[in-house]
Amino acid sequence: AIERGGAMTFARYDDSTVIDPVYADRNPDLWMVTGLYETLLRNGPDGAVVPGLAEGYDVAADGLSIRLKLRDGLRFSDGSALTGADVVFSLDRARNPELGPWAGLLGAVDKVSADGNQVTLTLKNPDPTIVSILATFNTGIMPKAAFEKAAGANDQEKARAFFEAGPVTSGPFTMKSRVQGSSMTFDRNPNYWRPGSDGKPLPYLDQVDFVIIPDDATRILKLQAGEVDAAEFIPFARVGELSADPALKMELFPSTRIVYAPINTRETRKDGSKNPLADVKVRQALNYATDKSVLIKLVTFDTGKPMTSLMSAATQLHYGPEPLYAYNPEKAKQLLDEAGLSGGFDVTLTTLAGSADDATLFTALQQMWSPLGVNLKVEQVDNPTRGEKNRSGDFDIHSYGWANDVNDPAQVTGWLGYYKQRQAVGTGWNNAEFNTLFEASNVEVDPAKRKDEYKKMQEIYAEGAPLLFLFETPFAVAVSKSVEGYVQTPLGANDFSEAWRAK
Amino acid sequence: MPSLSYLFARLLQIIPTFLLVMVFIFLLVRLLPGDPAIAMAEAKATDAQLEQIRHNLGLDQPLPIQFLVFVKNTLTGDLGRSIMLKAPVTEIILARLPTTIFLGLYSVLLAICLAGPLAFLAASRVNRPVDVAIRSVFQVGLSMPVFYIGLLLLTVLAAQLRWFPVGGYGKTFLDNLHHLMLPALSVALYTSAIILRNLRASLIEVLDADYVQFARAKGLSRRIVMTRHVLRNALVSTVTLLGLSIGNLMSGTLVTETVFAVPGVGRLMLEAIFARDYPLIQGLTLTFAVLVSVVFLMTDIVQSWLDPRLRQS
Amino acid sequence: MIAPSPLAASPLLSIHDLVMRFEKPRSLSDTLAGRPRQVVSALNGVDLDVMPAETLGIVGESGCGKSTLARCIAGLNRPTSGDIRFKGESVIDLRGARRRDYNKRVQMMFQDPYTSLNPRMTVRDTLREAITVHRMREGGGIDRRVDELLDLVRLPDGAADKYPHEFSGGQRQRIGIARALSLEPTCLVADELVSALDVSVQAQVVNLLLELQDDLGLTVLFVAHDLRLVRHVSHRVAVIYLGAIVEIGPSETLFARPMHPYSQALLAAAPSLDPTSRRRAPALSGELPSPLDIPPGCPFHVRCPHATALCRREKPTLRPVGHGMTACHFAETIGGA
Amino acid sequence: MNEIEKETVLDVRRLRTEFGLAERPLVAVDDVSFQVKAGEILGLVGESGSGKSITLRSILGIVRPRGRVHGEILWKGRDLVPLGEAALRRVRGREIAMIFQEPMSSLNPLLTVGLQISENLAAHTDLDAKARKARAIELMDMVGIPAARDRLSDYPHEFSGGMRQRVMIAIALASNPKLLLADEPTTALDVTIQDQILRLIQALSRDLGMAVILVTHDMGVVAGTCDRVAVMYGGRLCETGPTADVIGDARHPYSLGLLRSIPRNVAPRTPLYSIPGAPPSLDALPAGCAFTARCPVAGPECRDVRPRLDSTGPQRQVACHHREQALVHFSAQEAAQ
Amino acid sequence: MSMVLQSPVRKMGRVSAFLGRAFSRPSFVIGFAILALSIALALFPQFLAPYDPLAFDLGAIQQGPSLAHPFGTDNFGRDVLSRVIWAYRVDMQMAFFATIFALVIGVTVGAFVGYYGGIADTIFGRCVDAIITFPFLVLVIAIVAVLGPGLVNMYVAITAVNWVYYARLTRAEIMAQKANDYAAAGRVLGYSDRRIIFRHLLPNATSPIIVYWMTDMALAILLGSSLGYLGLGAQPPAAEWGVLIAEGRNFLLTAWWMSLMPGIAIVLTGLGFSLVGDALADLLRPKGR
Numbered sequence A: 001a002i003e004r005g006g007a008m009t010f011a012r013y014d015d016s017t018v019i020d021p022v023y024a025d026r027n028p029d030l031w032m033v034t035g036l037y038e039t040l041l042r043n044g045p046d047g048a049v050v051p052g053l054a055e056g057y058d059v060a061a062d063g064l065s066i067r068l069k070l071r072d073g074l075r076f077s078d079g080s081a082l083t084g085a086d087v088v089f090s091l092d093r094a095r096n097p098e099l100g101p102w103a104g105l106l107g108a109v110d111k112v113s114a115d116g117n118q119v120t121l122t123l124k125n126p127d128p129t130i131v132s133i134l135a136t137f138n139t140g141i142m143p144k145a146a147f148e149k150a151a152g153a154n155d156q157e158k159a160r161a162f163f164e165a166g167p168v169t170s171g172p173f174t175m176k177s178r179v180q181g182s183s184m185t186f187d188r189n190p191n192y193w194r195p196g197s198d199g200k201p202l203p204y205l206d207q208v209d210f211v212i213i214p215d216d217a218t219r220i221l222k223l224q225a226g227e228v229d230a231a232e233f234i235p236f237a238r239v240g241e242l243s244a245d246p247a248l249k250m251e252l253f254p255s256t257r258i259v260y261a262p263i264n265t266r267e268t269r270k271d272g273s274k275n276p277l278a279d280v281k282v283r284q285a286l287n288y289a290t291d292k293s294v295l296i297k298l299v300t301f302d303t304g305k306p307m308t309s310l311m312s313a314a315t316q317l318h319y320g321p322e323p324l325y326a327y328n329p330e331k332a333k334q335l336l337d338e339a340g341l342s343g344g345f346d347v348t349l350t351t352l353a354g355s356a357d358d359a360t361l362f363t364a365l366q367q368m369w370s371p372l373g374v375n376l377k378v379e380q381v382d383n384p385t386r387g388e389k390n391r392s393g394d395f396d397i398h399s400y401g402w403a404n405d406v407n408d409p410a411q412v413t414g415w416l417g418y419y420k421q422r423q424a425v426g427t428g429w430n431n432a433e434f435n436t437l438f439e440a441s442n443v444e445v446d447p448a449k450r451k452d453e454y455k456k457m458q459e460i461y462a463e464g465a466p467l468l469f470l471f472e473t474p475f476a477v478a479v480s481k482s483v484e485g486y487v488q489t490p491l492g493a494n495d496f497s498e499a500w501r502a503k
Numbered sequence B: 001m002p003s004l005s006y007l008f009a010r011l012l013q014i015i016p017t018f019l020l021v022m023v024f025i026f027l028l029v030r031l032l033p034g035d036p037a038i039a040m041a042e043a044k045a046t047d048a049q050l051e052q053i054r055h056n057l058g059l060d061q062p063l064p065i066q067f068l069v070f071v072k073n074t075l076t077g078d079l080g081r082s083i084m085l086k087a088p089v090t091e092i093i094l095a096r097l098p099t100t101i102f103l104g105l106y107s108v109l110l111a112i113c114l115a116g117p118l119a120f121l122a123a124s125r126v127n128r129p130v131d132v133a134i135r136s137v138f139q140v141g142l143s144m145p146v147f148y149i150g151l152l153l154l155t156v157l158a159a160q161l162r163w164f165p166v167g168g169y170g171k172t173f174l175d176n177l178h179h180l181m182l183p184a185l186s187v188a189l190y191t192s193a194i195i196l197r198n199l200r201a202s203l204i205e206v207l208d209a210d211y212v213q214f215a216r217a218k219g220l221s222r223r224i225v226m227t228r229h230v231l232r233n234a235l236v237s238t239v240t241l242l243g244l245s246i247g248n249l250m251s252g253t254l255v256t257e258t259v260f261a262v263p264g265v266g267r268l269m270l271e272a273i274f275a276r277d278y279p280l281i282q283g284l285t286l287t288f289a290v291l292v293s294v295v296f297l298m299t300d301i302v303q304s305w306l307d308p309r310l311r312q313s
Numbered sequence C: 001m002i003a004p005s006p007l008a009a010s011p012l013l014s015i016h017d018l019v020m021r022f023e024k025p026r027s028l029s030d031t032l033a034g035r036p037r038q039v040v041s042a043l044n045g046v047d048l049d050v051m052p053a054e055t056l057g058i059v060g061e062s063g064c065g066k067s068t069l070a071r072c073i074a075g076l077n078r079p080t081s082g083d084i085r086f087k088g089e090s091v092i093d094l095r096g097a098r099r100r101d102y103n104k105r106v107q108m109m110f111q112d113p114y115t116s117l118n119p120r121m122t123v124r125d126t127l128r129e130a131i132t133v134h135r136m137r138e139g140g141g142i143d144r145r146v147d148e149l150l151d152l153v154r155l156p157d158g159a160a161d162k163y164p165h166e167f168s169g170g171q172r173q174r175i176g177i178a179r180a181l182s183l184e185p186t187c188l189v190a191d192e193l194v195s196a197l198d199v200s201v202q203a204q205v206v207n208l209l210l211e212l213q214d215d216l217g218l219t220v221l222f223v224a225h226d227l228r229l230v231r232h233v234s235h236r237v238a239v240i241y242l243g244a245i246v247e248i249g250p251s252e253t254l255f256a257r258p259m260h261p262y263s264q265a266l267l268a269a270a271p272s273l274d275p276t277s278r279r280r281a282p283a284l285s286g287e288l289p290s291p292l293d294i295p296p297g298c299p300f301h302v303r304c305p306h307a308t309a310l311c312r313r314e315k316p317t318l319r320p321v322g323h324g325m326t327a328c329h330f331a332e333t334i335g336g337a
Numbered sequence D: 001m002n003e004i005e006k007e008t009v010l011d012v013r014r015l016r017t018e019f020g021l022a023e024r025p026l027v028a029v030d031d032v033s034f035q036v037k038a039g040e041i042l043g044l045v046g047e048s049g050s051g052k053s054i055t056l057r058s059i060l061g062i063v064r065p066r067g068r069v070h071g072e073i074l075w076k077g078r079d080l081v082p083l084g085e086a087a088l089r090r091v092r093g094r095e096i097a098m099i100f101q102e103p104m105s106s107l108n109p110l111l112t113v114g115l116q117i118s119e120n121l122a123a124h125t126d127l128d129a130k131a132r133k134a135r136a137i138e139l140m141d142m143v144g145i146p147a148a149r150d151r152l153s154d155y156p157h158e159f160s161g162g163m164r165q166r167v168m169i170a171i172a173l174a175s176n177p178k179l180l181l182a183d184e185p186t187t188a189l190d191v192t193i194q195d196q197i198l199r200l201i202q203a204l205s206r207d208l209g210m211a212v213i214l215v216t217h218d219m220g221v222v223a224g225t226c227d228r229v230a231v232m233y234g235g236r237l238c239e240t241g242p243t244a245d246v247i248g249d250a251r252h253p254y255s256l257g258l259l260r261s262i263p264r265n266v267a268p269r270t271p272l273y274s275i276p277g278a279p280p281s282l283d284a285l286p287a288g289c290a291f292t293a294r295c296p297v298a299g300p301e302c303r304d305v306r307p308r309l310d311s312t313g314p315q316r317q318v319a320c321h322h323r324e325q326a327l328v329h330f331s332a333q334e335a336a337q
Numbered sequence E: 001m002s003m004v005l006q007s008p009v010r011k012m013g014r015v016s017a018f019l020g021r022a023f024s025r026p027s028f029v030i031g032f033a034i035l036a037l038s039i040a041l042a043l044f045p046q047f048l049a050p051y052d053p054l055a056f057d058l059g060a061i062q063q064g065p066s067l068a069h070p071f072g073t074d075n076f077g078r079d080v081l082s083r084v085i086w087a088y089r090v091d092m093q094m095a096f097f098a099t100i101f102a103l104v105i106g107v108t109v110g111a112f113v114g115y116y117g118g119i120a121d122t123i124f125g126r127c128v129d130a131i132i133t134f135p136f137l138v139l140v141i142a143i144v145a146v147l148g149p150g151l152v153n154m155y156v157a158i159t160a161v162n163w164v165y166y167a168r169l170t171r172a173e174i175m176a177q178k179a180n181d182y183a184a185a186g187r188v189l190g191y192s193d194r195r196i197i198f199r200h201l202l203p204n205a206t207s208p209i210i211v212y213w214m215t216d217m218a219l220a221i222l223l224g225s226s227l228g229y230l231g232l233g234a235q236p237p238a239a240e241w242g243v244l245i246a247e248g249r250n251f252l253l254t255a256w257w258m259s260l261m262p263g264i265a266i267v268l269t270g271l272g273f274s275l276v277g278d279a280l281a282d283l284l285r286p287k288g289r
């Protein structure tokens, strides 16, 4: 049975800067937000949306308003009551485009109002994602009064001061102390609403200590030495070894993380030369010529799965009956012949300097593709340069990774395929049908119809192959045998609310 | 003691050096490729967001203006806001600096404790087995990259033998001594090898010097000859070397802080570079330069305290 | 330019009011504090004529400016003011080819036998270089000339292909002489040529110098502090004190009857080889004043036993007294005493 | 002769000092024997590298650890050679003091002159700090350093060469030693300063009854200062005797040559006598007489048989197989000039 | 030109005498042997390495040292021995290219500045002050960041900082040599400044520069592998010791050979350079007068 009390120490790969629902923009920030700030709705274990601070929600038939009722007796960590006013404050902050990068997610919201515990969101247009957004970290509820009391001339300064002072929170934990770059301590929030399996309020742990250890090997050594209870981002190469360690549990949490390689689909390269990859057949051929199982073995040490769609299988509305472009060199050869490129051609893979995974990817692809006459060359750049090349279309193929931040397929689909957003992840792939479907799906309130639109989009995308579809990877976290119940959600959030430690 | 005017002159010398340092830093950071805005926003941001970020950072101003602003702000202690950590650079650096200074002092101390006695032993038994053994061991130390020494210490002393924690930073002073022992040692090993080599050589030279022979001819006791005449003179050049190797030491902390997960400015520097955090890189480089200058200044003072010939400015 | 008198032979080198000051670098704080720049006055108005084929000895205490004078003449230092004329022509501002031309005729030899030869070049390399750079000989003539020179300075045949460190100090000085002679100069400046050598070897080099001078009709400026040697070698001798000539005259008369009190003290202090003529009191007390801070009036007055108020006030000029010239207000009385 | 009454304080017998490997030693001093009496100044002359300094250092035992000393050094009857450091320390500085050759490098540049004097006093006397200071001032006064009180807190680099040499003498004299070993105390100095310092040493020896060994390579200094002289060549003694006798009537070909190469009683600008060749290097000495290679009268036995230091008169010793030929040879030379 | 007539026999004699002295020192012999082997490995890895350093062998992942794989295999089944051997090529290259340009530039600048002094020297002095005020690695890393990671950029970055050290050394050495009378003699003999600098002063200033160069090559390897380790130097999959250690970093306890073997190679090569450098420092020290 569950035991209450005690503390655990968690080794992180990077530190948070500001854990604020609105300003969080790097994974180490946003994956911590829900530990401190509860949202109105929550994502259940299966990914479905369930009630959170709100007892439930009610979308109007026209899709233009949502009503939510807050639970009774909600209180912040300092004991003050959590009311509709706090919700209005928090959501108005979240959708203020002047502030954080996530305001666009609430772009459809026209007005948020509250009457006691009744909260109403009025929308400008129907938005099928709005319910998911209300379960997303950026709509976490902050205490209006306490925040406004914080020192500072503008919201940014206030947010910082509020955070530094050990913020008043609505989530399962409060922040007790923090040394930037080094450590952080979360304390149990005694006023958290959600009951645990023993009927008393969560969380079970009194305290969670975080230590920041960017180096993978050091992080693992620390875990093995028993100095910490859990270590995140275990390199896949070490998963086998740690699974065999009797003192540890090697957890591979399902994730929405995918690893893929955008292909430049423009007719000409940046330097003006003709781009062979503009031909869909060539892109398909390269996909066929890539043995994903080998890559999965080499890069993820068999912890990954081949991609079955543009989005991970853990994403809502995913459609992908089978792995895309199963290894088929003959088919690849044939496609290249059809494209008139049987004589072979040069392709450059832009890799991230210092990344062993990219290096492996390159070595493997080079070996896989050379029988086809594809001469793969490598260009090593740093992260910002890769970003710039991606934006300006100055690349052939490069690798990228992605994990959803929102429990809805629109984010990843827009990112990867919608031309008007970012030229379909910089590939320049511009499919009119796909774009129309995407736009329609964003205002489609009928779930069935939307699901259908998503199925079509995923089919079109797979066919168009603007990516090298590689693989999905889990979140690998190694946890001491004495700690139970820690979860990393498919979106990456660190959830300590139901973790407990055996004495 | 060195005179006030000597100190004053020495301080004045720093000014032109520092102006140049500022120019170097400024240019270097402006030359970094890649857009800090992109680095900051990563892939997901829109173009409008990028523009906004650039404007906020003042990156849309002409370079000379940016430089003047940089100088003015630096002089008022304002190094800008870190992109990556979203906080004033000065604040971040001040928070992290003590760790690095602690680590630096700790390793200097270790290096001296390690090298000093052994150098004496070696110099008093020139070319005998003890001397050869000491020199060989340190010669090997000299050929090892700091990160490798760190890794070995980490694997053997921390992971295997569990004598020391694997990494990180303690909370109390003693705790820190314990936590930072290995990182300090891995930096110290290299520095101590250099000190040993130099100190041994200058001890041998000083032992042979006329004034030491003369001191012996005066019939002074061995203790007085050794401390007053030999050690003090041998230290003059070693102090310079120690000052000069502070740069090495700083470079060392850059690497060890990464290997040992020590939250100091060294690791921060690497992170800032990988994140293209202009203001932070600027601030950190400046910090390193200030640190090194301060150390140079201190060695100069110690030296002029040791050696009266250096006191005339 | 004064027309050379047809009677007296015209001087080969004539030095007029030569002044050489070295400015010590001033630190930033000195500048700010307005402290004046420290100036070393190495030469304070030297007037000197050197006649063709004569040997002029120059003596004086350490730091009095002997080397500086030699270096100014050889063109290694550029004097602060004053003039040096070679055969009537000013040489101070010579550059390039004309400077080379001058140096071909006025060569210098150095004190330190260990540092005056390039340790990485054999004797042959050293001599060949000088000969080829100045095109003194062509083709096979070069090596013949090298052998000739080595012969001239009495170095054995095998010497040419050896490196300097394989020679003794005296031999090295002779190599230095050969190098100077390779340009067939008319005037040699010898700065402490034998001071670094052992007594037993000094004579070898001095003999060689005397012999060469007679054979080749060379003019020699012989800078040294060994009075006995200077007396033996020189026709005329100049005594320098704090960067100025205090007495100059024919060697014999100057040594027999020094006029200037400083010359007298110098001679008295020089150890005599006669154990029976021991004196008990030191010839001169006190130290040489620092060239940073030269006393006003007669620079010697602080150490001079005969100094009067006039000496402290007024700097005596070099004027003819007896057979030579002396810069002392009371040369006649003191010299006569 | 009242000389006989004076007590012999130092008796050096068959001193041999070697460096380097025991199998192939470099013998810097070989078979050197001499005595020094209280109040006597013994001159030790010889050219550079002849082992003068090593002889002095051997007496005080400071060629160790790298030099090996053999033979007997009887200080007031007690042999110093086998003594340990601790025992030697009571002799050094207290009974036997030494002045080093290099005034520039023999004072510790980092310590005040006052401290360097008083540490000697602290080691050898019971004086308290105040008394030491008073004594230090007294000593500085004695060696002629003006404003002694103010200069105690100065550092060596603030003194001129002559003053430093005087400070060294002050240090050496601090505890009234009975024997002063003065290693070329004036070589680095100007004649006028040299003169002052030699007079000082002479006066001290006379007034305090202190024995002195004065190393020099200048025969003039010997003539002016020493009571007796020992001539060294290649690590061995070749001639000893009263100063006047040796200078006036040298018997060893080396001493003869040395004296003859100094211009004295010769016509100006005539060739000087010169000893052929160069001083020997210690690793190439013949088994016999070290001077063989340069000796005008050497016979075949000189190379192989080492000449003994034979008495040739009262207090006169010469080590040469061909004394008579030498004398004849040099008189003939003189006559020829 | 004046070299032509020099008797070659004598020259040879000198060289062999020098070598004789050198090879009678154990430290030089050891250092020389290590370097000779390193150079051989760097020149001919294709003949000396038993396997292709890049080829994956998924059937032989992380096998410990054995007869087939004396240094074991890595996490892709690549032969560690072969990778270490191929890394010699990269690292020895690094030792050379990261230092040679700094040497040439630094020596030239140092020689001129040291000879002429004056305002150029003052400016130089300030620049040196400013540059040495940065910790070396900080500056190099910052420049690598400017140029982007990779070997060539690393050479550029190191050279940009490192020349200062050569220039400083050369300047001091030239100033010291300039004080010698042979330099003055050259001027009196009417030689041009260029001739005096390059034919007279510089040849006499080379010993300490060469000695420093030796230790600097060792430092360059240390620095290069540190950068490789941090991901800023040589790039995977290329074999370079720092990169190899970084790759093995995750397997310190389970597959220790992955990081230990390249570590030993670094230490050995560094040792070779410093032993030879130290021995040369002794051998080239001017013989006492």
Ligand SMILES: Nc1ncnc2c1ncn2[C@@H]1O[C@H](COP(=O)(O)OP(=O)(O)OP(=O)(O)O)[C@@H](O)[C@H]1O
Residues within 6 Å of the ligand: C022, C023, C040, C041, C042, C060, C061, C062, C063, C064, C065, C066, C067, C068, C069, C225, C291
């Ligand atoms: N380059 C220089 N810079 C500054 N001062 C100099 C320089 N050269 C000479 N002096 C100073 O000028 C003065 C005269 O020096 P010089 O070398 O001419 O003396 P000297 O008579 O040759 O002495 P010595 O007998 O010791 O050789 C000295 O005080 C010396 O310190």
Ligand SMILES: Nc1ncnc2c1ncn2[C@@H]1O[C@H](COP(=O)(O)OP(=O)(O)OP(=O)(O)O)[C@@H](O)[C@H]1O
Residues within 6 Å of the ligand: D019, D020, D026, D028, D046, D047, D048, D049, D050, D051, D052, D053, D054, D055, D066, D067, D101, D217, D282
């Ligand atoms: N520590 C040593 N190791 C080896 N040889 C030495 C050592 N010290 C002195 N020598 C040698 O011993 C010989 C005698 O040296 P010493 O210093 O006594 O000569 P010196 O007569 O004092 O000469 P100078 O007049 O130059 O002072 C020299 O050839 C010298 O090279």
Ligand SMILES: [Mg+2]
Residues within 6 Å of the ligand: C066, C067, C068, C192
């Ligand atoms: Mg001079």
Ligand SMILES: [Mg+2]
Residues within 6 Å of the ligand: D052, D053, D054, D101, D183, D184
């Ligand atoms: Mg001596």
